[in-house]
Structures are given as C-alpha cells and as structure tokens.
Amino acid sequence: MDPIFDSALFQNYATRPGQFDEVFARNNHIKPVYSDLIGSFSALSPAEYRQLNEYAKRSFLSQGITFATYNQNPRGIERIFPFDLLPRIIHKQEWEVIERGMIQRAQAMDLFLHDLYNDKKVLKDKIIPLELIHSSHHLCRFMEGFTPPGNTYCHISGTDLIRHADGEYYILEDNLRCPSGVSYVLANRDAMKKTFSQLFKQFNVASVMDYPSVLLEVLQSVCPAGVDDPVCVLLTPGVYNSAYYEHSFLAQSMGVELVEGRDLYVDNDFVYMNTVYGPEKVDVVYRRIDDDFMDPLVFLADSVLGVPGIMSAYRKGNVTLVNAPGTGVADDKAVYTYIPEIIRYYLDQEPLLKNVPTYRCREPEHLQYVLEHLSELVVKPVDQSGGYGIFIGQNASREEIEKEKERILGSPREYIAQPIMALSLHATFIEQKNQFEPRHIDLRTFTLKGRDVQYVLSGGLSRVALKEGSLIVNSSQGGGSKDTWIIND
Amino acid sequence: MLSRVANHLYWMGRYLERTDHLARYINVEYFSSLDSPEPQQHVIALKSIIDMTGMPPVEDQDLNEEEILVTAALDDKNPVSIISSLYACRENARSARESLSKELWEAINNFYIFVSSYPVDVYKTRGLFDFTTHVMQHCANVRGRIMFTLMHDISWQFIHMGLLVERSAQIVRIMISKLNDIEELKKLKLGQYMEAQQYNILLDCVEAKDMCHKYYSNWPERHATVDFLLFNPYFPKSVIRSLQKLKQSLEKIQTERMVSQKDISFQVGKLIAPMEYVEFSDIEADLQNFLEDTLSKIYLISDLIAKKYFS
Numbered sequence: 044m045d046p047i048f049d050s051a052l053f054q055n056y057a058t059r060p061g062q063f064d065e066v067f068a069r070n071n072h073i074k075p076v077y078s079d080l081i082g083s084f085s086a087l088s089p090a091e092y093r094q095l096n097e098y099a100k101r102s103f104l105s106q107g108i109t110f111a112t113y114n115q116n117p118r119g120i121e122r123i124f125p126f127d128l129l130p131r132i133i134h135k136q137e138w139e140v141i142e143r144g145m146i147q148r149a150q151a152m153d154l155f156l157h158d159l160y161n162d163k164k165v166l167k168d169k170i171i172p173l174e175l176i177h178s179s180h181h182l183c184r185f186m187e188g189f190t191p192p193g194n195t196y197c198h199i200s201g202t203d204l205i206r207h208a209d210g211e212y213y214i215l216e217d218n219l220r221c222p223s224g225v226s227y228v229l230a231n232r233d234a235m236k237k238t239f240s241q242l243f244k245q246f247n248v249a250s251v252m253d254y255p256s257v258l259l260e261v262l263q264s265v266c267p268a269g270v271d272d273p274v275c276v277l278l279t280p281g282v283y284n285s286a287y288y289e290h291s292f293l294a295q296s297m298g299v300e301l302v303e304g305r306d307l308y309v310d311n312d313f314v315y316m317n318t319v320y321g322p323e324k325v326d327v328v329y330r331r332i333d334d335d336f337m338d339p340l341v342f343l344a345d346s347v348l349g350v351p352g353i354m355s356a357y358r359k360g361n362v363t364l365v366n367a368p369g370t371g372v373a374d375d376k377a378v379y380t381y382i383p384e385i386i387r388y389y390l391d392q393e394p395l396l397k398n399v400p401t402y403r404c405r406e407p408e409h410l411q412y413v414l415e416h417l418s419e420l421v422v423k424p425v426d427q428s429g430g431y432g433i434f435i436g437q438n439a440s441r442e443e444i445e446k447e448k449e450r451i452l453g454s455p456r457e458y459i460a461q462p463i464m465a466l467s468l469h470a471t472f473i474e475q476k477n478q479f480e481p482r483h484i485d486l487r488t489f490t491l492k493g494r495d496v497q498y499v500l501s502g503g504l505s506r507v508a509l510k511e512g513s514l515i516v517n518s519s520q521g522g523g524s525k526d527t528w529i530i531n532d
Numbered sequence: 533m534l535s536r537v538a539n540h541l542y543w544m545g546r547y548l549e550r551t552d553h554l555a556r557y558i559n560v561e562y563f564s565s566l567d568s569p570e571p572q573q574h575v576i577a578l579k580s581i582i583d584m585t586g587m588p589p590v591e592d593q594d595l596n597e598e599e600i601l602v603t604a605a606l607d608d609k610n611p612v613s614i615i616s617s618l619y620a621c622r623e624n625a626r627s628a629r630e631s632l633s634k635e636l637w638e639a640i641n642n643f644y645i646f647v648s649s650y651p652v653d654v655y656k657t658r659g660l661f662d663f664t665t666h667v668m669q670h671c672a673n674v675r676g677r678i679m680f681t682l683m684h685d686i687s688w689q690f691i692h693m694g695l696l697v698e699r700s701a702q703i704v705r706i707m708i709s710k711l712n713d714i715e716e717l718k719k720l721k722l723g724q725y726m727e728a729q730q731y732n733i734l735l736d737c738v739e740a741k742d743m744c745h746k747y748y749s750n751w752p753e754r755h756a757t758v759d760f761l762l763f764n765p766y767f768p769k770s771v772i773r774s775l776q777k778l779k780q781s782l783e784k785i786q787t788e789r790m791v792s793q794k795d796i797s798f799q800v801g802k803l804i805a806p807m808e809y810v811e812f813s814d815i816e817a818d819l820q821n822f823l824e825d826t827l828s829k830i831y832l833i834s835d836l837i838a839k840k841y842f843s
Contacts, residue, residue, distance in 0.1 A: 104645060105641055105642045105645065106634075106638060106641070107626070107629075107637065107638075107641045118608060118619060281627075282623065282626055282627050287626075291626075291629040292630075294630040295629070295630035295631075300533075300534055300537075300630075301537075301629075301630045302534060305536065306534050306535070306536050316534060317534065317535045317536070318533055318534055318535060319533055319534075319535055319538045319785070319841045320787060
C-alpha cells in the first residue's frame, strides 16, 4: 500500500475527478516518478515538516529575496515569495521534447521578427493579416530595415506551459520582452539543496546553476562587430523595481556592472558609463526596462529610466540591446495564435509543442462563437501581462457575462478567448491546514539564444496558485513557486 | 567601477559606522548615569543622548526618558535614530549589492531584520542593554565581513573611506558632547572623583578605556583622554589615525594624472597635516573650537571625495 495513507501530511489528500494530478493517480496511488520522493516526505510529521518549511522561509528572508509593498509603510513591508518544498518532477524523456520545442519556437520567432521588420514576406504571403501587426502596440517602427547582431532578437524568452486534463503540455503564452523569474529558479534550488540535502543525493536532478554563465556567453556573442572584449552591463530601473533582486543577482553572478539609466550616457553615438575614473564604453546592454522607457528621444519623452540617444547608437551598430526592441509584437496574445503557422512557414516543420486553441475576437466567426460561449471560455486582453484583465466565464454571473460582451464588442482586436484549460494539479503544502492539498500549477521555461548559442534551462519555474481552485499563478496575485526537477533514472 | 556604486558603498560604510556609535553612546551614557548619587546627572545623560544623536533639543522639564530612548533607537520617523541609520546603510548596500559578497550582504540584511523586528515594548521595559549590545555585535560582524570577504580593491577603499570619515566625525562629536557634559557636571561640584569618572565614560563610548589605561598606566584625566582620542598613533580609532588611513586609501585609488595635478589626496593631506603636529597644550585653552574646526575639516574632506568620485 502506498505510504501516504499513514502520513498525516497526505492522508486527507483527494485527487479531483476530471483533472490531471501530477503526483497522484486515481485512488491516490503515487505515480512512479514521484514514489521515492513522496515516500521521503510522508515519513515526516507535520511538526518536522513545518520546521523545515520555516527554515526555508528564513533563508529567503535573510538573503533578502523579497518583494516590498509600499502601501502600509513608506519603507515597504517586505514579503517573501511563497515557496513550496515539494518539487515538481518532469522525467528527462518528457523534458527533451519540451526542450526541442522551445528551441524550435525561439528559432522561428527570430526569423519571424527579422522578416517582419525587413522583407515582410509573411505579410505578403498572407500568413498573418497585415492590420493585426499594424495595430499592435509593440510594433517598433524604429526597427524597420535593421538587423541586430547575430540576427538575434529574442536572446531571452520566457514561455509559459501548462498541462491540461488530457496530460498533454500546451503553450499558454510567450514572454519575449523582459521575462523575469529565473533568479527564483536558482534560489529555490539553493533552498531545496540546503533543506533536503539527503534527498538530493538519491535523485539525478539536472543542474540549473549554469544559467548565468550561458547568459553571459549569449551577451558576449552578440556584441557589436569589431569589439574583442565586450563590456556587458545589466540595466535596471532601480531598487524599487519588484524584480530588483533578480537584476542584482544576475549582474553579480555574471560579474557585470548593474547600471541604472543615470549611469549611462551617449556621446557621438557610443554608449558610456560614468565610473570613478571617468567614462567607460559599453558594448552590450541587457536591459530590464521596457521599450517605451529605453530612450526618451525616441519613445516616452518623460522617461527617466532610460538613456537619451541609445536607440541611435543601437541603429549605428555601436551597442547591442538585449532583447532587441520591438520583440513585443511577437508575444502579443493575438499573434500567439499564429505561432504554429509561423513555425511551419519559416522552418518547414510541424510545431513540436501545442498551442492552446484560441479564438481571435477580431475574426467575425470567432467573435460570434466567443460571444455565444462566454461561460466556457477565458477572455484575455492581448497586450496585458501579470494576469490582469482576465475574464473567466465559468463562475461569472449573467450580468458579468453581459458586461464582458460589451467590453469585447468595444474593441474586438483587443481580446482573444480560449477554452478553460484545466491547469494540472500538484500536491502543495497548505500552512493553515498543516497538510498537502492539490493546487494548480504551470511552468515558466527560460530559453537563451545568441550567435551559435542555444540553451533551455533544465526545468524552470513551476508556479502554484495557492488559493484553492484558483487558476491564477502570478506572484503579483497570490501565487507561489516550486523547484522543478528534471530527473533521469 | 560606477560612480553611483562608489557613492553607495561609501555611504553604506558611513551609516554602518554611525549606527555603531549611536548604539554605544546610548548604552554607555544611559547605564553609567543610573547609579549616580546626583539625579541631575541622569538628566544630563539624557540631554547628552539628544545632543550626540542630533535630535532637536528639549527643555529639562519636558524630558521624557522613555520617549527619548525609543526615539533615538527605534523610531523610523526620526532620521537620526539607529533604525533609520541602519535602514540607510542597508538601502545603500542593496543598491550596490552586486559588488558585495553574499556573506556581507546577508550580514547587513540580517542585522536590519533584527533591528526592525525588535519589539518596542521589550526595548522600553528591559531590552535597552540587550538591544544596544546586539547592535554593536552586529556592527562588528558586518565589519568583519567587510574586512575578510571582499577583495581590498577600489570598491573596498570606498567602503573603508566611508567607515573612516564617519568614525573620525563621530569620535569628535562624542568628545564635543561629553566634554560639554563634564562642564555641566562641574557646576554641580561633585568632586574630582566624579569628574575623572566622566573621562572613563567618554573612553567607554569609543571602546578606548582599557587601552588608554594601559598606555598611560594611570587613571585617565582630561589631558590623557583628549590626547589619546585625538592623537594616539597606535590606537586605530584615534582621529589622526583614521584621517591618515583615509589619506592612504585615497592614494591607493588615485591615478598618476591625479598625482601630477596635486588632486584629491594632496588636498586632503593639506587639511590633515597641521593636525599631525599639534599637542594637547596647543589646544587646551580652546578645545571646543579645535574640535568644531576638526569636524568641519572632516566634512570638507567628505565633500572633496564626493566631488571627485561620485559626480
């Protein structure tokens, strides 16, 4: 008999009919890939588990891996991101397909962006409707007719995957601007190793610690022509940004300067930073601020985060921006629906990973369907991130549905709709109840691409919706995370 | 290294050092006044804490012991409290975190977590000694991490200069405050023994008592105390030692061009040099003025550093 029935941590665990549980099959039998792990966890009493949990929390707090909310106290109340100690496991065989799928997608994205800003064959061949691209907020006219070094646009992509009730992985969305979260993958791994050192010895878990060195390799690989020993920097909006920990962590682990906009200036189309010994030329900028704030001379004039003149230096080929400006046009949720066609068009391959079936409200037949089936659908604005503005039909009242219809009809281009994808469930420790319960999870993966470098981080960030029944995993809305183990037996 | 980061490191050092002196001053002043036969001495101690920390002055009849002690330590609205000073230290460290070692950053962060979560009720009733002692221990711990977990390269020199500028400034401030207390106490005519005791307290505020006793093989009095704190060539906290070390730091980071232009370390040398040839008898008559003048020189040096490297 499975050991969980004697374990106080798991004895009340109930799988949900019709939903995919990562850990348990029906009748609470442990899935083979998890059996050793759950065996070890169920040997712990709730008191012992709580102690380990407290230890892990303290370790995040003392490392300062926190985010601050400023509404109660001007100095900010610091909180840690909730972290669940039971890791999510993906078997290596399964993972290799995802890995190949991510590389395929990243290659197609770069070809697509280059075409879009140069020859526009994809539009001429009517693979994607012209006005869909032209109406995108993220189309960057400054990129027209320009080829970035190494022909790379999306050096860093963060792609979100879910596992549906059918047990299959689906791509939920791409993040091609400034995807964040990778530092939590590394911090989670570190916390797991310290808390469960014995467990790690039993499993053959793929390392994630190579990420910063590959990232540096990517940055150096795309430096401007003629530069032998490139100076790379990471540009942050500053300490009050919610991802500041990640910025400083990445800068430190790559050994590059962490700069703010005020540290940089442009002279004669070259970028320099102010050092104690005067100006030093900068060759590659891994920028963690959005396009709109990059250069007040070109984009938002009142931005104080960016660097006046940097876009002109970029166009002259004197500095490389990572990611390239204008990549947002490809992670637009309306363009997302065309990615399978884009992959076929540029690579002449079938997509290795599935897209969630998506209805584009801009197309009359789709719009019709969406309006008639709102209660079965999730409606998303095409250019919002962070889980904002999402309408979930399942629990909506009649009035709410009517209001949503009006919202969509107001500007159909702005919305897409998808069937309610049942995110898979994973056993997650619930502090208030002192036991594990099923919670929905997704997976953010991280792909790096430079000149002759391609890399997918082994695993990624498994995000958990901690609220019972909730499908929203974003940390800004009460989500937590888990370590993700790619294991090979 | 980035000018902005150099600025953060310098101020991280300054605020760390300030936090330490604030805690020690509160601790030593408060506890040394408790067993005095003269109640007025306790009033003087509280006023001295107000003066040294830089809080707005209060009239004798409005002195509220509990309020003063809480405001000086744990009030985050008071910009010169221990918690505010430490917060500024940590914010500067956070802004330059990628130049620090993980060990140093965590030492500072854990220090801040300790102070910011210290219960005010405990502090008020029985925690003053415990709190200030822990603050001093944390400072020593952080200083150890600065010393032994970083390369002593240019970034380190900026932290080091921050520590030295603040240390010399705080010691002069403490001397000004304490010598002022001694003048007040003299008026109470408590006798020579009580006055000598005050010099011991002053030395305690700087962790210098034992070494001063050893150096002079005698019970300290005015001459020995002032001479030791300002001019002793072996004691690492004496003002002249700190300023000499500061000048050495500046020499280590200057370029040849700066040397040929008689730039910053030369300018700082010019300010410090006269002090190297002063003895107690030269300044005895006008000690307060000498101290005020020294303090303004230290602040001028700080301005010179900022102008040269941070802008």
